[in-house]
Amino acid sequence: MTAKIATITSGKGGVGKTTATANIGVALAALGLKVVCIDGDIGLRNLDVVMGLENRIVYDLVDVIEGRVRLRQALIKDKRQDDLYLIAAAQTRDKTAVSPQDMIRLTDDLRPDFDWVLIDSPAGIERGFRNAVAPADLILIVTNPEVSAVRDADRIIGLIEAEEKGPGKLLINRFKPEMVRRGDMLATEDILDVLAIELIGVVPEDETVLVASNRGSPAALDDRSKAGKAFRNIARRLNGEDVPFEILEKRDGVFGRISRLVRPGEG
Amino acid sequence: MDTPFAIKGIRDGLLITLTGDEWDATQAALLHAIDDRGDFFHGARVALQVGERDLGASELGRLIHALSEREVLLWAVLSESDVTRETAANLGLAVQLSPPSVEEAARDTELTGDDAVLVYRTLRSGHSLHHPGHVVIIGDVNPGAEIVAGGNVLVWGRLRGVVHAGAAGDENAVVCALDLSPTQLRIADQIATSPERHGDPKPEMARIRQGQLVAESWTDDRRR
Numbered sequence: 001m002t003a004k005i006a007t008i009t010s011g012k013g014g015v016g017k018t019t020a021t022a023n024i025g026v027a028l029a030a031l032g033l034k035v036v037c038i039d040g041d042i043g044l045r046n047l048d049v050v051m052g053l054e055n056r057i058v059y060d061l062v063d064v065i066e067g068r069v070r071l072r073q074a075l076i077k078d079k080r081q082d083d084l085y086l087i088a089a090a091q092t093r094d095k096t097a098v099s100p101q102d103m104i105r106l107t108d109d110l111r112p113d114f115d116w117v118l119i120d121s122p123a124g125i126e127r128g129f130r131n132a133v134a135p136a137d138l139i140l141i142v143t144n145p146e147v148s149a150v151r152d153a154d155r156i157i158g159l160i161e162a163e164e165k166g167p168g169k170l171l172i173n174r175f176k177p178e179m180v181r182r183g184d185m186l187a188t189e190d191i192l193d194v195l196a197i198e199l200i201g202v203v204p205e206d207e208t209v210l211v212a213s214n215r216g217s218p219a220a221l222d223d224r225s226k227a228g229k230a231f232r233n234i235a236r237r238l239n240g241e242d243v244p245f246e247i248l249e250k251r252d253g254v255f256g257r258i259s260r261l262v263r264p265g266e267g
Numbered sequence: 268m269d270t271p272f273a274i275k276g277i278r279d280g281l282l283i284t285l286t287g288d289e290w291d292a293t294q295a296a297l298l299h300a301i302d303d304r305g306d307f308f309h310g311a312r313v314a315l316q317v318g319e320r321d322l323g324a325s326e327l328g329r330l331i332h333a334l335s336e337r338e339v340l341l342w343a344v345l346s347e348s349d350v351t352r353e354t355a356a357n358l359g360l361a362v363q364l365s366p367p368s369v370e371e372a373a374r375d376t377e378l379t380g381d382d383a384v385l386v387y388r389t390l391r392s393g394h395s396l397h398h399p400g401h402v403v404i405i406g407d408v409n410p411g412a413e414i415v416a417g418g419n420v421l422v423w424g425r426l427r428g429v430v431h432a433g434a435a436g437d438e439n440a441v442v443c444a445l446d447l448s449p450t451q452l453r454i455a456d457q458i459a460t461s462p463e464r465h466g467d468p469k470p471e472m473a474r475i476r477q478g479q480l481v482a483e484s485w486t487d488d489r490r491r
Binding site for chain 2: 158
């Protein structure tokens with residue numbers, strides 16, 4: 001196995017990076033792939049909570065990087081899926097405890113044993129972000145259909161292009177079709193128009209996501225959750241399947257234009 | 268200390284005019300600059316304007332050697348000194364730049380004025396581009412990006428960021444874009460924001476007319 005390393009980032013806080021990381025991780029594991037999720041938000045960890053693994057943490061990322069424990073000892077096994085693991089962030093340290101080189105070394109050590117390494121980036125464009133994107137083969141940029149989030153996503157795309165990691169793929173989270181129809185929210189095509197990168201998925205706003213996060217049981221595990229379904233589709237697309245963009249296709253009238261914009265490989 | 272030389276791009280490569288009085292110091296400063304900016308000079312064709320300085324074969328020969336070590340080709344030496352011209356000719360160098368052909372001379376008359384910079388990509392949020400001359404973008408200028416130009420700004424794409432043309436006070440500067448919807452547009456000391464757009468975007472040019480910033484459609488009849 002040679003893992004692909006995907007970093008989930010956004011620039012703006014609160015758009016759903018951690019939720020996306022947990023859900024894509026769960027969904028990839030459900031496809032039978034071996035996955036490790038790394039919480040890159042040192043000092044403000046919460047991926048463990050969303051994945052429901054808070055009480056299993058013994059060692060964390062910084063313990064491994066500072067050589068106190070072996071990598072295996074910091075791999076926390078998921079309680080539901082056999083092939084899903086978490087490396088938690090240290091709660092008591094800050095971003096300067098880790099360097100981009102540390103992250104590259106750590107992920108290189110993980111590569112042989114996994115199919116996917118997902119890194120949950122902290123918000124912002126500083127050290128934590130740099131750490132998270134340094135080892136990435138692929139960068140997923142999470143945004144919400146609002147002007148400020150799109151602006152920050154654009155900045156992030158510029159930064160990762162400068163590091164020759166770009167352009168990345170776009171995940172639009174908290175999408176509300178009714179609001180778009182009323183003209184109160186940016187439509188997918190408006191966002192793609194500005195960002196001009198490939199779309200990996202559109203996740204609808206869905207109460208089940210919040211409930212699931214609080215319970216530590218990601219929505220991707222819930223067959224009835226619309227958002228969960230969207231995350232499962234994203235995982236399938238990451239795995240190389242050609243999955244149509246379902247939510248958008250249901251909307252009459254808009255579909256013609258959207259399908260043109262999201263043609264694979266475009267942008 | 269001021270740099271004892273000036274570098275200019277010409278049709279045949281680079282023209283370096285040496286202005287320093289002391290030959291050794293000037294030569295050292297030039298070589299130092301080339302070492303500092305290796306990528307820029309690497310493989311360059313250089314013509315040297317040395318003014319009235321008398322240069323012998325050993326001085327010029329050493330310089331040719333030092334330049335060739337840095338993969339810079341000296342092909343011409345321009346001078347008012349007969350001694351230097353003779354030395355250069357003996358070393359197989361040209362002593363004048365080739366005269367521009369008639370066709371090129373005609374075109375060059377259109378190109379007087381400030382330098383321009385061409386950017387062939389999209390400027391994303393957070394990018395700030397400052398240039399004393401004109402700015403040409405092939406790509407979009409996204410919201411959150413900023414262009415400040417001493418001259419004109421041309422965008423072959425959508426202009427949605429902040430743009431300032433004629434930033435040094437030139438009221439004749441213009442801003443053109445295929446879709447002119449800047450967050451804020453400034454020319455000289457005038458500031459405007461984009462009105463709400465109705466209908467499809469079309470190419471427009473913004474300029475100052477009678478002290479007022481106006482955007483005019485490029486396809487209007489009067490322009491044709």
